[in-house]
Structures are given as structure tokens and as C-alpha cells.
Amino acid sequence: MTHSPLESAVVFRLGTIAVTETVVTTWCLILALLITCLLLTRKLSIVPSDVQATVESLVGVIDEQLAGILNRDPVEFVPLVGTLFLFLVVANLAGIVPGVRAPTASIETPAALAVIVFFSVHYFGFRTRGVWGYLKGYLEPNPLLLPLNILSEFTRSFSLMMRLFGNIMSDELVLAIVVALAGLLVPIPFMAFEILVGLVQAYIFSVLTAVYIGGAIGSIEKQ
Amino acid sequence: MTVQMLSIIGAVVVVAVGSISPALAEGRAIAAAMDGIARQPESAGALSRTLFVGLAMIETMAIYCLVIALLLLFANPYAAR
Numbered sequence: 288m289t290h291s292p293l294e295s296a297v298v299f300r301l302g303t304i305a306v307t308e309t310v311v312t313t314w315c316l317i318l319a320l321l322i323t324c325l326l327l328t329r330k331l332s333i334v335p336s337d338v339q340a341t342v343e344s345l346v347g348v349i350d351e352q353l354a355g356i357l358n359r360d361p362v363e364f365v366p367l368v369g370t371l372f373l374f375l376v377v378a379n380l381a382g383i384v385p386g387v388r389a390p391t392a393s394i395e396t397p398a399a400l401a402v403i404v405f406f407s408v409h410y411f412g413f414r415t416r417g418v419w420g421y422l423k424g425y426l427e428p429n430p431l432l433l434p435l436n437i438l439s440e441f442t443r444s445f446s447l448m449m450r451l452f453g454n455i456m457s458d459e460l461v462l463a464i465v466v467a468l469a470g471l472l473v474p475i476p477f478m479a480f481e482i483l484v485g486l487v488q489a490y491i492f493s494v495l496t497a498v499y500i501g502g503a504i505g506s507i508e509k510q
Numbered sequence: 511m512t513v514q515m516l517s518i519i520g521a522v523v524v525v526a527v528g529s530i531s532p533a534l535a536e537g538r539a540i541a542a543a544m545d546g547i548a549r550q551p552e553s554a555g556a557l558s559r560t561l562f563v564g565l566a567m568i569e570t571m572a573i574y575c576l577v578i579a580l581l582l583l584f585a586n587p588y589a590a591r
Binding site: 291292293352355356446449450453457490491494495498 | 563584
């Protein structure tokens, strides 16, 4: 157990840039998602086939959930939040496949996703409420709270990253310890639990993204 | 005692003590949400969504403890590498 969870193995080097196992896994997942989505949306028709109906109901659920959180038409936010959710489900569950480490179990992937969320929240805020309207939101409910409001922008992104990383990584760690202590068949309930945690964390990450966007565009109370 | 031993003890104390209050708080939050759902089953959707967001907020404290424990164990600036 001397291997640090904050580092990941280097597969090969591009010049001076070390390409880690995490990055390669992420590329494979992105490619797999891309091909699946292209195949699923190839022959769309008014009267849906079984596959199309399934995909449509999935997209419909995401739409509905977002509309419930944001209290408004979510059409411009579905691409970001829906993609985050689908990617996180695949990425968190990748750890189930033997020999594959979940990309979210090393700190780079959650950090990158948190940075994406951080900037898109401000982007949506500026676009929906205008520069002054959005910046004025930081002076509410009281101008004295300005430093705290700014600080909370950073801490909440940081905790978004650490929540995902901590949950997925600690699952992996627990699994490794159980395998080392007990051996065959005993880890199976823990692996089932890992599936549950992976799905719940993907959901929480997407819901929190939606809540932050809702706070930035002013459609819900700021958290 | 060396820095390594102190770090290990520190990490254990941080995780053990730091997870007490988030655990109690999450328990209370879930109990309250269960109560609400039992009284008004039709509001289960909105309640559980709010519950998830609230749990994530409460969990943040435990996550900060995890961060400190990980820093102590794997990125300790005082331990000679």
C-alpha cells in the first residue's frame, strides 16, 4: 500500500509530456462514448425504434430533472450537464472492468471537470444576466459578504473535485485492502457497492453543477 | 517520534474525529427527509433532490478531513522524501 493515490502510472511520453494511464483510459472512454452515441443517433425517425425510444427516454429524464432543478427551460444547459453525467457514469463504472482503473480515481480527471464547471458557471451567469447583473449578485444579500461569496466560488469547486475523487478513490482503496486481507469472493459485495457509489456520485456531480448554474443565472437561490 | 509516525497518527485522528459530526448530521438530514416523504409521498422527487444536494454539502466537511489525511500521508512537506 505504498503507492500514493495522488500519482498515476506513466504509460508513454510525448516529448516532455508524460501521458498517464488515466489519460489513456479517458481517451478510450471518450472514443467509446462517441462511437456509441453516433451509432445510436444514426437512423432517427418520427416513429422511434426500440433503441431510439430508450435513448429518447434517457434524454427526457435528464431534461426533466434539469428543468426541476433550474425552474426554467433547460435546453441550453442540457449539453453540458448531460455530457458530464454520461461521462461520469461511464468513468466511475470503468473501475469494474478488470485491469482498468477508473479515471475519476486519480485526481486529474475530477480537477479538470471541476475547472470546466467553474468556468461554465460564470459563462452562463454572464450570458444570462449580463456583466453587471451577474457581478451585482456577489454583493447580495449584503456587500460585506463579498469576500465570502468570492471564497465560496473557489471552495465549492474544490469540494466538487475532492468529493468525486475521494469517493471513487477510497472505494478502490477499500477494495484493494479487502482483496489483500480476505481474498476471493469476499470483495464482491464491495464491488456492488462501488457500482452504487459510482452512479450516486455521477448524479451528485451533475446535480451540483446544475445547482451552481441555477445560482449563477439567478433562477434559484444561491447555495 | 519521527515525522512519519506523527503523520500517521494525525491522519488517523483527522479521519476518525472528523467523520463523527458529518455522520450525525447526514443521519439527521436523512431522517428528516424520510419523515417528509412519509407524510407527503407526492413530494418525494423534490425532497430527494434537495436531500442529495444537502448531503453533498454536509459531506464536504468529511471530504476536507480526507484531504488533510491524504496530504499528511502522501504529500507531507515536513517528511523527508
